[in-house]
Amino acid sequence: MKRLLWASLAALGLMVLPTNPATADNCCRPACQPACPAPAPCMVERTVLVPHMTTETRKVCVIECRPEVQTKKITVCRLIEETKEVSYEYCEWKRETKTRQETYQVLVPEWKDVTTEYTVMVPHIEKHQGVRKVARCVPTVEKRTVCENTGHWEDRPVQVQTFVRGCDACGRPTCCPQTVTCNQKVWVPEVKTSEIEVTVHKVICEDQPFEYEVTVCKPETKTCTQKVCSHRCETKTRDVCYTVCVPEKKTGTRTVTCCKPVMEEKDVQCTVMVPHKVEKEVQVCVCKMVEKKIQVAVCCPQPACAPAPSCCPAPTTCCRPVASCCSPAPTCCGAAPSCCR
Numbered sequence: 001m002k003r004l005l006w007a008s009l010a011a012l013g014l015m016v017l018p019t020n021p022a023t024a025d026n027c028c029r030p031a032c033q034p035a036c037p038a039p040a041p042c043m044v045e046r047t048v049l050v051p052h053m054t055t056e057t058r059k060v061c062v063i064e065c066r067p068e069v070q071t072k073k074i075t076v077c078r079l080i081e082e083t084k085e086v087s088y089e090y091c092e093w094k095r096e097t098k099t100r101q102e103t104y105q106v107l108v109p110e111w112k113d114v115t116t117e118y119t120v121m122v123p124h125i126e127k128h129q130g131v132r133k134v135a136r137c138v139p140t141v142e143k144r145t146v147c148e149n150t151g152h153w154e155d156r157p158v159q160v161q162t163f164v165r166g167c168d169a170c171g172r173p174t175c176c177p178q179t180v181t182c183n184q185k186v187w188v189p190e191v192k193t194s195e196i197e198v199t200v201h202k203v204i205c206e207d208q209p210f211e212y213e214v215t216v217c218k219p220e221t222k223t224c225t226q227k228v229c230s231h232r233c234e235t236k237t238r239d240v241c242y243t244v245c246v247p248e249k250k251t252g253t254r255t256v257t258c259c260k261p262v263m264e265e266k267d268v269q270c271t272v273m274v275p276h277k278v279e280k281e282v283q284v285c286v287c288k289m290v291e292k293k294i295q296v297a298v299c300c301p302q303p304a305c306a307p308a309p310s311c312c313p314a315p316t317t318c319c320r321p322v323a324s325c326c327s328p329a330p331t332c333c334g335a336a337p338s339c340c341r
């Protein structure tokens with residue numbers, strides 16, 4: 001915004017300045033004082049309101065319910081027993097015995113002698129000839145090569161490193177390494193090869209004839225006489241007794257107890273919650289506006305430029321008063337076209 005204002009003022013100054021040097025020399029000479037300096041910003045102390053959160057204790061009205069015992073009347077129903085005689089009808093079953101004649105069928109057995117033939121399997125023992133394999137061990141002499149170890153023990157010297165306890169120059173006990181030569185028994189092998197005769201048993205399989213028995217079942221036909229039972233149907237008659245139940249209506253009396261409802265009022269105590277207003281102190285967060293002084297940079301007002309010595313007659317003044325503003329004013333001592341004509 002400031003740049004736009006400066007550019008507009010500069011363009012206005014260029015428009016009002018004369019372009020002809022001869023005309024400018026006839027009216028006014030160039031100004032004898034420099035242009036007005038740019039206004040410098042100055043710091044001004046201002047008071048602003050800043051929000052500040054604080055915790056305050058305030059009294060609030062709260063409704064609390066307290067239990068109270070109250071007496072109230074309620075209508076209850078009480079049952080009163082009443083006894084009375086009631087007549088009723090009922091059905092009684094009476095037994096009666098009756099006789100009826102019925103026909104039934106029976107099976108009468110009849111026995112007959114029947115001759116039948118049947119086949120049975122009779123076992124017979126038969127002898128058969130066969131050949132079987134029999135294993136037999138035969139002793140045989142064979143030569144075998146064997147190895148025999150005929151070595152011996154020898155004593156050989158061996159150097160062994162050991163530690164001997166002693167004392168150093170300061171008298172402290174130490175262990176000093178020492179090499180000791182001792183004898184060690186060593187087995188020296190000597191293997192000899194020789195041939196010996198051994199007796200081995202070889203298995204020989206031979207064919208051997210033998211006789212064995214076989215049981216064979218052969219069919220044989222036989223005749224037997226057996227009794228066979230057959231049944232024939234025969235109809236007979238008999239008397240059967242049976243019992244039936246015949247209904248019979250009767251009237252009786254019975255005692256009935258019934259309950260008669262009676263309404264009555266009753267005082268009962270009950271606990272009810274009664275609301276009460278109670279003041280309580282609560283902690284609440286409150287936002288307050290607090291005054292705060294700060295430094296703000298503003299444009300300081302500047303006095304108008306002093307007029308330059310005029311070269312024109314008294315009625316024509318070439319310098320114009322400039323209003324005070326925050327932006328730098330244009331050259332105020334330049335010749336104005338209106339006053340130099």
